[in-house]
Structures are given as structure tokens and as C-alpha cells.
Amino acid sequence: MRDARSVDAFIEGLAAVPAGPAVTNFYDHTVPENALRRDNLRWYLTQMLERSPTVLLVGEAPGYRGMRITGVPFTNKGMFEGPANHFGLFGAGHGYVLPPEAAGVAAEPTATVMWQVLAELDILPVLWSAFPWHPHQPGQPMSNRTPRPSEAVLGTPFWQALAELFGVQSVVAVGNVAHQSMLRSGVDARKIRHPAHGGRAGFKRGLEQLLEDGLRA
Numbered sequence: 001m002r003d004a005r006s007v008d009a010f011i012e013g014l015a016a017v018p019a020g021p022a023v024t025n026f027y028d029h030t031v032p033e034n035a036l037r038r039d040n041l042r043w044y045l046t047q048m049l050e051r052s053p054t055v056l057l058v059g060e061a062p063g064y065r066g067m068r069i070t071g072v073p074f075t076n077k078g079m080f081e082g083p084a085n086h087f088g089l090f091g092a093g094h095g096y097v098l099p100p101e102a103a104g105v106a107a108e109p110t111a112t113v114m115w116q117v118l119a120e121l122d123i124l125p126v127l128w129s130a131f132p133w134h135p136h137q138p139g140q141p142m143s144n145r146t147p148r149p150s151e152a153v154l155g156t157p158f159w160q161a162l163a164e165l166f167g168v169q170s171v172v173a174v175g176n177v178a179h180q181s182m183l184r185s186g187v188d189a190r191k192i193r194h195p196a197h198g199g200r201a202g203f204k205r206g207l208e209q210l211l212e213d214g215l216r217a
Contacts, residue, residue, distance in 0.1 A: 011041055037099065038071065041071045054170065058159050059194065060178060062133065066108030067129070068134040114203075130182075131154070
């Protein structure tokens, strides 16, 4: 029960953060479809709590074809519509519901790469973003941009809260944005390559190195 209340409080905290002029808060209560995204995130975090991961991987920010649509970090609509993945988290009939707008958006490829590599290495960390809302170009909500350092600061309490909620032993930065966010908060976390933009091999090598060094997820 304590975990359920903590998850609900975490999600409501995300929903309450005001969006800037070039940011979409896809959890806020002003858009009816956002209730589906809040429910999806609640289900993901609940499932992950049952699996007791000891590692938190923190990426950059949601993309407009991924978490912006699903509400769940490093996922896309194809993962919700297809068969269950290696860890039995996603797939048709697993409790996730896509909002209507997902029909017109292509699946984000980075999410697929992320979960393919995790399955190949058989590790299941909890996933999150340094800036957990969608930063886009001004006036172009169907675009992506890198969050500014001042924006990433807003996300710091959320990855810190997840680390506490899960009692993780290791926090790993996936890419430079997450790493800089952690350094600014006083956490000297290990950094690995982000899987986007041809980074699959580097991302996998980084995880393999962490496993060789004793990382346990």
C-alpha cells in the first residue's frame, strides 16, 4: 500500500509541473487523454516494483513518437500492440492502453533498440529520463529538442525520487544530458552511450562493461 501511494504521489507530481512554451507535459490533467498515460506509467512502475530492480537507467527526455505518446519511458506504440516482450512487461493484453492520437504516429525506434539490448543481456533496470516531459521546437509539438540545463534541473527531484522508491543500488546515466544532470546534483554516476542515432553497439558495450564491473540489475 505504501508503494501504491508513493507511485500515485510521484505521478501527480509529474502532472503538476507547468509546461514551458516549448514543452508538453503529457501527464497534466488539462488533456483527457493524459489519464491513459498516467495509468500506463502507474502500471509500469507497479510492475517494476514487483521485480525489485537494483539499477536505475536515466536517459535524456521523451520523444514525440515514444514516451510522449505512451507515458512510459523508452516505449513506443508497437511495444504495446505486439506480443509480450522478453520480460513480460508489454504487449497486447498487458494492461496498457494507447491514446487515440497514437494511430497517426510512427513507432519510435530507440525504444525498440533499448529493449532488444536489455533482453540480449538479460538485465531489467528501471528506466527514466533526466527531463521527463517532452521538449520540442517552439510551435512544433511533433518535433524533438535537447532539454536545456535549466530545464533538466526540474527533472532532478523525479529521478531522485525513483531511486529512493526502488531502493536502487546504482544510478547510470544514459548519454550526456543525464550525466550532466547528475553531476550538477552531486552524483558522480557512471555514463554509457545513448542508444539513439546509431548508438546501439556503444550502448550495449557500456552495459556489458558495467556488468563486468559488478553491476546487478
